[in-house]
Amino acid sequence: MDFSFSKEHQMLRRMAREFAEREVLPIAKAIDEEHRVPMDVVKKAAELGLLGVPFPQKYGGMGAGEIGYCIVAEELGKVSSSFATIIGAHIGIGAMAIYLGGNEEQKKKYLTPLARGEKIAAFALTEAGAGSDAAAIKTRAVRDGNYFILNGTKQFITNGDIADIITVMAVTDPSLGPRGGITAFIVEREYPGVRIGKLEDKMGIRGSSTAEIILEDVRVPKENILGPFGAGFIVFMQSLDMGRLTLGAACLGGAQTALRMAMEWAAMREQFGEPIAHKQSIQWMIAELATEIEALRSLVYRTAWLVDTRQPFTRYAAMCKMYGSEVASKAVNIALQIYGAMGYSRDFVVELMYRDAKIAEIYEGTNEIQRIVIAENLFRDFGVRIRP
Amino acid sequence: MRVIVPIKQIRDPRGVKADPRRQQVTLEEAELVINPTDRNALEEALVLKDKLGAKVTVISIGGPEVEDSIREAWACGADEGILLSDELLAKADFRGAALALAKAIQKLGDFDLIIAGAMAADTCQGQLGPRLAAALDIPCVNDVYRILEVSGGKARVIRGWDEKFLEVEVELPAVLCIAPGANVPRLPHGARIMNSYQWEMPVWKASDLGLSEEDLRPGVEERGLSFPPERVRGRVSRGSPEDLARELVSFLRERHLI
Structure with missing residues (x-):
């Protein structure tokens, strides 16, 4: 049994700690007071590979695995929950969904710029009526030739207003229920019909943004289905x-x-x-x-x-x-x-x-x-x- | 263009614990890090790499654990690293270490600049740069805050001078000793960190440098460490300027200071 970290992970911790102390700590109080997402610091984190910690290097990631990612999350968590939340929603659920569920082409097209931090990810599951009961989502995706038409409103989406790429869960067959009836889609912010709604005025983590994402007749190409059709759950x-x-x-x-x-x-x-x-x-x-x-x-x-x-x-x-x-x-x-x-x-x-x-x-x-x-x-x- | 950066691994001063009552300093718990001013030196070298495509070689002397610091410098962007390490080199003092580094630099062949940290945060001696310059018979500029230009076999730099700054031109090859805090050193990129142990690091012994035990025999003997005496608390006096001046003069006279 060996509890020690690898040399690489020790070096990564030194880097993450110094980044956190040098770049994040000095703004931690201000971003809370100003209710502001520090995009300049997010960009600096990206330049060090901190937006793709667990992903393989062939997809633009750091290749540091989950241990490496936990080290970075711990060091960021020490100085700012807001900043850890921004990175966590981006890597941990937004980009992670593409890494876990995506095919090779999707990983090249979407995961790579996310891992490099050129683009920001969000994960859109929650709705007004579907929080803990995630399977109760109402957002619908209806097939139209080579496209799916998405309609619905996602709520409390971390990074919602800064994300370029959003992984969206939508019902594709209401008769099948959560297992088989929900499909995951990769939605680009630039697709017509994607709109940012209300920004939450929160009690804490005010340096991160939490937004409503409204989908109105958004045409998503079928190539953007994440994972097998109906396996969104x-x-x-x-x-x-x-x-x-x-x-x-x-x-x-x-x-x-x-x-x-x-x-x-x-x-x-x-x-x-x-x-x-x-x-x-x-x-x-x-x-x-x-x-x-x-x-x-x-x-x-x-x-x-x-x-x-x-x-x-x-x-x-x-x-x-x-x-x-x-x-x-x-x-x-x-x-x-x-x-x-x-x-x-x-x-x-x-x-x-x-x-x-x-x-x-x-x-x-x-x-x-x-x-x-x-x-x-x-x-x-x-x-x-x-x-x- | 080749730039050589000698670095030193030290215990992170922030982790060193001192207990004056027991006359004890605990070093072992502090993390091993690259001497902060050497990181400033490395940064200057990496700027020359970015601007002029310089090849940056990092070199260090010490035990096997020093390898980690050389690899960290590589992760920051250095092109290669060499470790000087064996039992003989481990015993070397400042003179011996500088001699070994000078021999290693000669062994590397042509170079344009040696960029060193002006001082190590543990010993605060500031000997390495000048000693290297002397051993290699090349000019040395100390207390460098900025490298303005490197071209045509010359470097123009800004150095501290008294309480002012002085612009200096120096012929290459030369040693530049970078002042503490001259820049904000870059952090290593995560992917380079993860790849930093995937290359073979040359380890040179004293014999590889043509150095014998005699050459490296320390000239300085360390007899022990002690704490500075505890400072006596100062005295605050109040009164008119005349009274204060009188009091001060008699105070200094009593102690035979004037």
């Missing part, structure tokens, strides 16, 4: 599996920053004539949190190793997402509590981290859904089938 479930793992990695980064800040403050802040770090109430919070962060680290990188060695990982990815987001939320809660009133002030970054953390318990499948996925996976071994 499988394409998006596989993509979401990957996204969940790296979301856990980003949460690992965020939790570490919260822990470090909480400790720095506890060591510096004096009450009753001594640093509050001398108080057992503080020590216990820190000790428990540090333990959970270490457990999360092991879970995240073991799961990434399962992916890179092509072993089943679905339940572990769900655990990464669920546990990671809950550890991150706990971490920012503890940090804010230790900071006290100062943490509640917008002069400090703790309140931003507190607002940012909550979304990880909700997006990419709520934590309730993750528990169902985990339980379903576990009980399958006992011959019990669980459906939400």
